[in-house]
Amino acid sequence: MAKVRVLIRPKGGILDPQGKAVERALPALGFEGIERVRVGRMVELEAEDPERLPELCEKLLANPLIEDFEIENLDDGA
Amino acid sequence: MTVEVSRHRELGLTDAEYELVVEKLSREPNGVELAMFSLLWSEHCAYKHSRKLLRRLPTEGERVVMGPGENAGAVDVGNGHAVAFKVESHNHPSAVEPFQGAATGVGGILRDVFALGARPIAILDSLRFGELDSERSRFLLDGAVRGIGHYGNSIGVPTVGGEIYFEAPYEHNCLVNAMCVGLARQEAMVRAAAAGVGNAVVLMGASTGRDGIGGASVLASAELGDGDEAKRPTVQIGDPFEESKLLECCLELLEKGLLVSLQDLGAAGLTSSAGEMASAGGVGIDLDVARVPLREADMEPFEIIVSESQERMLGVVEPAKVPEVLAVCERWQTGAAEIGVVTGSGRVRVLRGAEVVGDVPVEALVDGCPLYDLSPAEPNGWIYGNRATLDSAAPAEETLLALLSSPSIASKRWAFEQYDSVVGSRTVRRPESADAAVLAIPEAGNAIAVSIDGNGRRVACDPYAGTVEAVLECVQNLACVGGEPLGLTNCLNFGNPEKPATAWQLERAVSGLADACEALGVPVVSGNVSLYNEGPDGPIYPTPVVGMVGELPEPGRVTGSSFAHEGDAVALLGPFAPSLAGSELAKLRGVLGAGLPSPDVSAVAEACATLRDAVRAGRIASAHDVSDGGLACALAEGAIGAGLGCRVDLAPLVERGCSAEEALFGEGPGGFLISGDRAALESLAADGVEVLVLGEVGNGSLDITAGEQALVVPLAAARTAWHSLAGRVEGAA
Numbered sequence: 140m141a142k143v144r145v146l147i148r149p150k151g152g153i154l155d156p157q158g159k160a161v162e163r164a165l166p167a168l169g170f171e172g173i174e175r176v177r178v179g180r181m182v183e184l185e186a187e188d189p190e191r192l193p194e195l196c197e198k199l200l201a202n203p204l205i206e207d208f209e210i211e212n213l214d215d216g217a
Numbered sequence: 218m219t220v221e222v223s224r225h226r227e228l229g230l231t232d233a234e235y236e237l238v239v240e241k242l243s244r245e246p247n248g249v250e251l252a253m254f255s256l257l258w259s260e261h262c263a264y265k266h267s268r269k270l271l272r273r274l275p276t277e278g279e280r281v282v283m284g285p286g287e288n289a290g291a292v293d294v295g296n297g298h299a300v301a302f303k304v305e306s307h308n309h310p311s312a313v314e315p316f317q318g319a320a321t322g323v324g325g326i327l328r329d330v331f332a333l334g335a336r337p338i339a340i341l342d343s344l345r346f347g348e349l350d351s352e353r354s355r356f357l358l359d360g361a362v363r364g365i366g367h368y369g370n371s372i373g374v375p376t377v378g379g380e381i382y383f384e385a386p387y388e389h390n391c392l393v394n395a396m397c398v399g400l401a402r403q404e405a406m407v408r409a410a411a412a413g414v415g416n417a418v419v420l421m422g423a424s425t426g427r428d429g430i431g432g433a434s435v436l437a438s439a440e441l442g443d444g445d446e447a448k449r450p451t452v453q454i455g456d457p458f459e460e461s462k463l464l465e466c467c468l469e470l471l472e473k474g475l476l477v478s479l480q481d482l483g484a485a486g487l488t489s490s491a492g493e494m495a496s497a498g499g500v501g502i503d504l505d506v507a508r509v510p511l512r513e514a515d516m517e518p519f520e521i522i523v524s525e526s527q528e529r530m531l532g533v534v535e536p537a538k539v540p541e542v543l544a545v546c547e548r549w550q551t552g553a554a555e556i557g558v559v560t561g562s563g564r565v566r567v568l569r570g571a572e573v574v575g576d577v578p579v580e581a582l583v584d585g586c587p588l589y590d591l592s593p594a595e596p597n598g599w600i601y602g603n604r605a606t607l608d609s610a611a612p613a614e615e616t617l618l619a620l621l622s623s624p625s626i627a628s629k630r631w632a633f634e635q636y637d638s639v640v641g642s643r644t645v646r647r648p649e650s651a652d653a654a655v656l657a658i659p660e661a662g663n664a665i666a667v668s669i670d671g672n673g674r675r676v677a678c679d680p681y682a683g684t685v686e687a688v689l690e691c692v693q694n695l696a697c698v699g700g701e702p703l704g705l706t707n708c709l710n711f712g713n714p715e716k717p718a719t720a721w722q723l724e725r726a727v728s729g730l731a732d733a734c735e736a737l738g739v740p741v742v743s744g745n746v747s748l749y750n751e752g753p754d755g756p757i758y759p760t761p762v763v764g765m766v767g768e769l770p771e772p773g774r775v776t777g778s779s780f781a782h783e784g785d786a787v788a789l790l791g792p793f794a795p796s797l798a799g800s801e802l803a804k805l806r807g808v809l810g811a812g813l814p815s816p817d818v819s820a821v822a823e824a825c826a827t828l829r830d831a832v833r834a835g836r837i838a839s840a841h842d843v844s845d846g847g848l849a850c851a852l853a854e855g856a857i858g859a860g861l862g863c864r865v866d867l868a869p870l871v872e873r874g875c876s877a878e879e880a881l882f883g884e885g886p887g888g889f890l891i892s893g894d895r896a897a898l899e900s901l902a903a904d905g906v907e908v909l910v911l912g913e914v915g916n917g918s919l920d921i922t923a924g925e926q927a928l929v930v931p932l933a934a935a936r937t938a939w940h941s942l943a944g945r946v947e948g949a950a
Contacts, residue, residue, distance in 0.1 A: 152427050152513055154526070156456035163550070204314050205452050 140185040142213040143192060147201045148179030179206070183213070228255035234587065241581035249567055249575035252519040253582060256485035257492055260748050263586035266714040267746045270591070270724060273731040278740035280703050286497070288332035288409050288481060290742020291401065292703040294768060296661040299403050301335035304343070304396035304669065304708045304764045306747035310429070310453065311393040315360025319393045320368040320455035321527050326397040327374065328481035328530065331464050334406040334471040335399030338643055339656055340369050341669045342379035342395050343708075343762040347388030349624045349945055354383065357391045358946060364455075365395070366635040371457035372464070375644055376636035377654035378667060383624040384674055384804075386601055389752025394708045396669050396764040400658065405471050409480045410497035411533045411559050416477055418491070418502055418557035419539070421546055422463045422529040425486075426512035428453045429525035459528040459551075466549035467530055475542050477533040486524045488582075490531045491557070492565055496583035501562035507570045508556045518574045522567055533559060593724045594717035598811050601677055601758065605807030613881065613928040617919070620801055620846040620882065621853055622938040624945065631943035645772040650779075650858070652697035652842050657772045664772035666700030668765055672845070673710075673758030675884075678799035679813035680722040684729030684761050686813075689821050689886040690844060691765040692737060696825035697840040697889065698775045699832035700767030704742040705734060707763050712756025714748050722759035723748075730761060736818040739765070774835050779858025780914045781838035786895035787852070787865055789909045791824035792817055793843060795875060795883025801846050802882040814885060821887040827906045828889055836897045843888035849881040849928075851890045853919055853935045862932050865912030867923040877926040 149155040157178040165173045182200055186192055192210050201208040225235040228251060238246055238254050246254060260266060276284045282299045283291040289303035307322025319342075327337050342365055347354035358381070369376045374397070411418075428451055470476050478498070480490045487504060495502045506521040516524075534542050539555060546553035560566075565582060567575035578585075607619050620626055633648040645664060646655040653668040670690040676683030692702055707730060712719040734741055750757045769775070780787070796814050803809050831837050839859075843851045848867065856863050870880040891898060892914055902908040919930045 150451065153451045154423075154426060154428065154454040154456065154512065156454065156458065159456070160458065202314070205317070205454065 140187060141189040142185050143189065144211040144213055145182040145196055145200055146179060146209045146211065147182070147206050149177055150205055150207050153205050225251060225255065229259055230255050234258060237585070237587065241578060241585055247575065249519045249522060250577050252523050253488045253575060253577060256523055257489055257582050258586040261484050262489055264746055265586050266589050266591060266748060267709065267723065268588050270727040273727060274741040275731065275735050276741050278704065281740050281742055282403060283333065284742050285744060288329045290704060290706060291333065291335070291406070292742060292766065294658055294661045294665065295663060297403050298658070298661045299401050299406065300398060300665055300766055301330050301333055301401055302396065302398040302706055302764065302766050303329050303743040304394050304706045304762060305329065305745040306708050306710060307393045307395065308390065308710065308747050308750055311361055312357070312391050314452045315357045316364040317452055317454055319361040319364030321453045322393050322395045323365055323368040324455045324457065324460050324527055325483050326395045327372065327460065327464070330397045330399035331467055332409065332479050332481045332530065333401065334468065335401035336468060337374045337397050337399045338641055339398040339654065339667060340374050340376045340395060341667060341764065342376065343392070343669050343671060344379065344381045345387040345392035345673060345760060346383050348385050349383050351388060354388060355946055361391065361393050362632045362635055368455050368457045370637045372461045373640050375638050375640045376633070377638050377644055377656065378648050379669060381629055381632060382673065384758055385604065386757045390750045390757050392710050392750070392757070392760060394710065394762045396706065398667055398766060400660065407471055407476055407479050409494055410478055411494035411500050411502060412477055412498045413533070413535065414500060414559055414561040415536065416559040417534045417536055417539050417555045418504065418559065419532045419534050419542060419553055420509060420529060420556045421466065421532060421553045422551055423456065423459050423526055424510040424512045424552060425521055425524045425526045427451055427516065427520055427524065428527065430520055430523055453525055453527050455527055462549045462551045463528055463530060466546055466551045469545055470532065470542060475534065475538050475545070477535060479530060479532045482529040482531060484525060486522065487531070488522050492579060492583045494531065494533065495565060495579045501560040501564045501579060502557055503560055503566045503568060504557040505568045505570065508554055510552050510554050518567060518569050522575070591714060591720035591724055592717050593721035595721050596718040599809060600718060603807040603809050607805035609806050613926045614930050616802065616882065617849050617853065617928060617930055618934065618938045619805055620850055621935055622941045623801055623805065624942055626801060626846045626850055627942045628939050629942065630940065631946055646698060646775055651775060651777050652694040653700060655698050655772055655775050664769050666695045666698045666767040666769055668694035669762060670694065671760055671762035673760035674804060675799040675813060676726060676761060677758040678809065678811055680725035680759055681729040682813040682816055684726040685733040685816050685818060686886050687761055687763045688730065688733035688737065689816060689818065690842065691763050692825050693842040693886070693889065695765060695767035696828045697778065697832070697842055699769045699829050701829060702737065702739045702765050702767045705739050705763060705765050706743040707741060707761055708745045708747065710747045710750055710757065710760040710762065712749065712751045719756050726759055726761050733818055737822055770833060774833060776832050776837060776840050778841040778855065779839055780855045780861050780863065780892050781859065783861055783915045785838055785892045785914045786898050786910055787863055787890065787892050787912050787914060788898045789848065789911055790828060790889040790891050790901060790906060791887045792820040792907060793885060793888025795847055795879045795885050797879060797883050800882060800884040816886045824887060824889065824906045827901055827904045831901055836893065837891050838893035839891065841890045843890055845884065847882040847884050848888070848890065849921055852921060853939065855890055855892065856919055856932060857936045857939055861914050862916040862918045862920065863912060863914050864916050864920040867911060867921065869909040869911070871924040877924040880923040881921065881926065
């Protein structure tokens, strides 16, 4: 089984309401000087056939119209 | 020159249209100007294939406060208040990305309503998808319903009603039409016309990004390299929290009298808003793109001027009031920037700092697009397919259960349970508890009833009669809760109007809409047209969607659509002449064809008036309009909702010449299924409207006799069939 981590994030240029909300909340807590917050999500999984992961990401984990994804192999150097 | 020629074609302008632009400018347009013209001269903005037809619609009435041409229409509901409403399509974005497409459709129609100073109080949706056994249809349905719930629930406006139909012609081109209803103090309402040379133009709300820039056409012309992924126009993402702040901010600005006019930014963004405001006010506008707050630093002027970023509004403000406007925006944490000025030039000028990057006459931009005559030709018979899923020899019990579980008839609880239908505390009748939603208006001491309808299949069978029926269905739904129509909004969803058959459908449908509204005395106060809805197999069913707002004196007396008491009499009221033409049963049997019986509008109107008075006087216990699936389905729905069966004999219809099947499953306008005290029901005939007592409420099953056919279906079986939608959407997903 291959251990992988999938990182999913909004595509560059697309509006990210979640990131915007975080960015707006930070100054109120005293964190100044923070810009360009983008919020995505992470999925960890173990796969028998890593070859099919990109297809799996496109069909379920990410919405390829508005999100990019990146697959990290966790077995490397682990 | 050859470069320019191919470019305008990619942008959707014909050669003749491009030459007209050159003539109006007395020169070749530059890239910014070409982008502006191509969008405002598109079908979506210029209504170039429909505007001539739409002139036929009656738009005037005693209660009309605002009519077509404003952001939304509005009618007087008394005590200085008005109800504003409009329906709009978001079909193509929803077919690409259903969740965001439907969400931003809701966001857009909300802005149209609060742009004139009305607080949104209700949302309704009319949705069309392909058959439920298609994976793509289930994907689109699931996304669109979640998107509507996401936006409406988050912003706190209840989704109180709607309809969903499943038909193969919508497989590749789903329809998402959203209607918003708002309430305003008439004194605080504002029009969309810019006025006052020297007044400031203020852009409020979200910053501007590369959202939905003119769709594929402008993308094609922007000469992007393959590596320029980040510069591609992006799917519009809705942000209901941003909209909530913008809504409160705009209503406060209007309440304080700080705005001369206000307009939302929708299709074609700043170009269309500024152009239309200038045109309505007979003035000019200068816009400085360098002052527009941007989400991405490197945007070109043409991108800024046509961006369709959501949650933005454009206001015209007297110079002395600008600081106060900016302060109110600041308090609501909504962005605001003074980006331009009203001029007397009659031109829209686009500046980047001191540099003029675009300069076009308002008249040419907004009203200069040539209007086209259609070339309608009646198609030869039924141009859509047929697919049989039910044997015509099936016994009546099986037929009834097949109809009840047909996704277009089955309960839509799966969808509306995802919507908050009561937030705001005005909702008196929720979805499926009555034929129309009812909202209390304590500000005016009364209530309103709202409904949205349009059965595209019946319009496909007969565009004229089908559209008349859509209007009648709305009026009948309102009558069931005691509502009297005040005004109508519509969204005309059709295929490519350049095809003669579609042109014929459009022409006949608009005639039907005009004649029905004229005969009923209901003014058309707002509307929207969505053309070119086609898939690889051809056009969608022609689908005029009609939304109606009615008034009732008090919300307390509203009857529901379910039977109320064991032992009550059950009767059919109204001039109902059931036919299998265009019916759900004809669809299941795969025998659809052209033609519908002609509806008798004035007879239906009389029945509506009788029912309305009876509901208002509290003389009946339930009222349900006989619609899809005919009387048998109406009886089943009345029984399932109540948990009470019924025993009825449709002999009075059969004696009049209806076949057993027509009496059971035939459809057509004009019929109401009512229940209550027998003498009270019979007394309704005194007005000259036909009342046929059919039987009584009671017995744990549906026991229906029609001539030689008799069916007995246990209530539990009917309930299971009617509630089968959720399992089929989720189980199969």
